[in-house]
Every structure is written in structure tokens, then in C-alpha cells.
Amino acid sequence: MSLHLDHFGLSAEPFTKEVEDQYLWTPPSKQESIDEIVEAIEARQSIAIFGEPGVGKTCVTRAVRRVLPPERFRLTYYHNATLGRRDFYRQLCLALGLAPSITAAAVFWAVSNHVEDLARDHVHPVFLIDEAHLLHQDTLDHLHILLNYQWDSKALLSLVLIGLPDLDTRLRLRRNRSLQSRLGRTFTIDPIAPEDTADYIRARLNAAGCDRELFPTDAIALLHEAALGSLRDIDRIATLCLRAAARKKRKTVDRDVVTRVLKQIGETRS
Numbered sequence: 001m002s003l004h005l006d007h008f009g010l011s012a013e014p015f016t017k018e019v020e021d022q023y024l025w026t027p028p029s030k031q032e033s034i035d036e037i038v039e040a041i042e043a044r045q046s047i048a049i050f051g052e053p054g055v056g057k058t059c060v061t062r063a064v065r066r067v068l069p070p071e072r073f074r075l076t077y078y079h080n081a082t083l084g085r086r087d088f089y090r091q092l093c094l095a096l097g098l099a100p101s102i103t104a105a106a107v108f109w110a111v112s113n114h115v116e117d118l119a120r121d122h123v124h125p126v127f128l129i130d131e132a133h134l135l136h137q138d139t140l141d142h143l144h145i146l147l148n149y150q151w152d153s154k155a156l157l158s159l160v161l162i163g164l165p166d167l168d169t170r171l172r173l174r175r176n177r178s179l180q181s182r183l184g185r186t187f188t189i190d191p192i193a194p195e196d197t198a199d200y201i202r203a204r205l206n207a208a209g210c211d212r213e214l215f216p217t218d219a220i221a222l223l224h225e226a227a228l229g230s231l232r233d234i235d236r237i238a239t240l241c242l243r244a245a246a247r248k249k250r251k252t253v254d255r256d257v258v259t260r261v262l263k264q265i266g267e268t269r270s
């Protein structure tokens, strides 16, 4: 067992990215996004979710998946956004359990048939494309066609595009107008607020079996400033702080420990 887990009586690494769905942290600020995204998908809309790296876009999407009833929604998740159009359709087939065809037209035909079959069974397919800012333009060019069933009269499929704010910029380009105009809503996941940082740290320590306040308020303030509201950065810095405090046999992770860690990783802003 790692020293810091032992020292602080933790049952597991608290700030790992392998957070299980049932332990996802859902404060009011996140719950609101989750509820609105669920509502949009239940209304069979296609949507886009933007946010800076590490603010929790993928985790929000996972929380959404937990809520949507599987008998009514079939979710397919992609993060291979760097693929070209042909590979994209091929992957789509594989994820849907269809035999990948050789030509783009055949793949498209297989996918559309499958989507229509699902519609007959009253199952609504939802294609989530994570890291969508990386999509090749020729894939992006084709996405709106996927949404265009039966002369655009029916929403047989919801696309959920998830990406950095660059995705927003790209979607606004004239070239991507057809796709953008088919998105029912867009959401921005904001960096978290200082009081959320405290709550997040507490929640994750709690999930790892610690109910003590390991990080005093002033230490959290410093950590928040350094992480700029990115949960991934909080994870990384908080883990280093726990290790440093354990090495020094401290009962809590005090401000001076955080200061030293930030200095070591060159992220101090003072």
C-alpha cells in the first residue's frame, strides 16, 4: 500500500481518474448541467458540450448515461475523434455490432438501417463523440447527414459532440452551418468555483474512506487558484500534496505543504 494511503487511513487512491459511476461528484452546479443534458436527449435533440480541459465534461456525460433508461436509449461512445471519415463509419459499425463494410456508402446504409430498426423497437440511439474538436473536417462534413433521416422529418438519432471550446469555434464556421443548425442546444461546462473545490476534495476523500478534513480552508484556496477550476489539475496537485504531507508525517495537508508542492511543479503564481 502506498505511504499516503496508509498514513491517512485511505482505502483507495482518492483522486484517481478511475472514479466509479456511483461515486461521481454531483454538486448543484454539475447536477443542473446533467439534468438539462438528460432533458435534451429525452427530447431526442442533438447537442454539443464544450469546456476547457479537465473541467469534467466526460464525467458529466457518464452521469448522464447513468440516468437515461437503457431500455429506451442506446448509447454509443466514441473518443477516437482523430479518425478520418471512413474509419469513423467503420468504428461506428463495430460499436453498433454491425459488420464493417468496405465502401463508405455501404457503411452509411448499414448504419441508417440499424438506426431505423432501433426506432421501430422504440429505442433511441445516442452517439456520443468525445474529443470532437479533433474530428477531421471531412467527418464533420458528414455528421449532419447522419441526422437527416426521412427527409429530415424525424429525429432518429441524437448526436452528442463533446469537446474543447475550439469545437464551438469550428461549429460556428460557415462550412459547418448545416451541422450546427441541427444541434438543439449547446452547453458549456464551466471551471469550478472555489467553494466547489472544497466540496469536491471532501467528496473524493470521503469516497476513499476518509471523513476527516485533511485540507484546511487556506490550503484549498491555494490549490484552487493553481488548478484554475480544472478537476484534473486538482486531482494531480492534491495527490502530490497528500504524498508530501504523508512523507512529513503531518496529520493534515497544510498550506505550506501545498506551497512547496506548487513550487516543485512550477505552478506557483506568486
Ligand SMILES: Nc1ncnc2c1ncn2[C@@H]1O[C@H](COP(=O)(O)OP(=O)(O)O)[C@@H](O)[C@H]1O
Pocket: 015, 016, 017, 018, 019, 023, 024, 025, 026, 030, 051, 052, 053, 054, 055, 056, 057, 058, 059, 060, 231, 232, 235
Ligand atoms: N463529477 C465528477 N466526479 C468525480 N470526479 C470527477 C468528476 N468530474 C471530473 N472528475 C475528475 O476530474 C478528471 C477530469 O474530468 P473529465 O470529465 O475527464 O474532464 P474533461 O472531459 O472535461 O477533460 C476525472 O478524471 C476525474 O478524476
Ligand SMILES: [Mg+2]
Pocket: 057, 058, 059, 130, 131
Ligand atoms: Mg474528456
